[in-house]
Amino acid sequence: xxxxxxxxxxxxxxxxxxxxxxxxxxxxxxxxxxxxxxxxxxxxxxxxxxxxxxxxxxxxxxxxxxxxxxxxxxxxxxxxxxxxxxxxxxxxxxxxxxxxxxxxxxxxxxxxxxxxxxxxxxxxxxxxxxxxxxxx
Numbered sequence: 555x556x557x558x559x560x561x562x563x564x565x566x567x568x569x570x571x572x573x574x575x576x577x578x579x580x581x582x583x584x585x586x587x588x589x590x591x592x593x594x595x596x597x598x599x600x601x602x603x604x605x606x607x608x609x610x611x612x613x614x615x616x617x618x619x620x621x622x623x624x625x626x627x628x629x630x631x632x633x634x635x636x637x638x639x640x641x642x643x644x645x646x647x648x649x650x651x652x653x654x655x656x657x658x659x660x661x662x663x664x665x666x667x668x669x670x671x672x673x674x675x676x677x678x679x680x681x682x683x684x685x686x687x688x689x690x
Contacts, residue, residue: 561598574609658690
């Protein structure tokens with residue numbers, strides 16, 4: 555069975571993006587209209603897996619806010635005036651992304667430290683230390 559690439563199934567893009575958002579962060583407010591336009595404006599050289607990976611990453615960057623174009627890869631922005639310099643100047647550090655992701659996992663597990671530590675791939679002691687120090 556052959557499935558056409560995502561760039562030939564544009565009607566599926568928003569539905570798939572919303573599915574991944576709901577799967578990774580139930581109750582998340584979703585995509586802004588500008589982000590939706592970026593999804594539809596992208597050429598989609600990759601496929602559904604690319605969309606899935608970027609929705610997961612965008613959720614980490616967005617936290618509990620709606621996903622905006624600056625949470626998406628620069629290549630997705632179809633605004634001719636946006637440049638790599640203006641986009642990258644607002645990108646969070648790796649520490650910030652790691653902390654947001656750790657808090658997201660902690661919230662998803664309902665605060666269960668053992669499960670959170672397992673998902674994050676750290677020991678419970680490491681999780682406890684990072685939480686105590688404010689790193690997460």
